[in-house]
Amino acid sequence: MVLAGAPGAGSYVGPGWFGALVSAAREAVPDARFSTLLDCGDDVGAVLAAIRSEIEGVVFTGRADVARRLADIAHQHGVRFVTGRPAALLDFASPEILERRCADLLT
Secondary structure, three states, X not given: OEEEOOOOHHHHOHHHHHHHHHHHHHHHOOOOOOEEEEEOOOOHHHHHHHHHOOOOEEEOOOOHHHHHHHHHHHHHXXXXXXXXXXXXXXXXXXXXXXXXXXXXXXX
């Protein structure tokens, strides 16, 4: 399973916040198996910040020539790099429903 940030989240929440969120999720459900992607949209700076912060994976939806260069940088740092957003499995719901869905997916 992949936990991905909202479209463009890398630009407005940043890798620090996203990394803390991922750490909290891993601490809350230590047996959960998932990978993570911070969606940076077409923001090159957000991708580079995520790579420097050692975020597990990033999504970049910008130009192909730029994507090739960023993919190389990400690869050098052991960061997964994708150019397509994963399909959403959860959407906004009441806190109770969302908590139940997350628990179901993480166990």
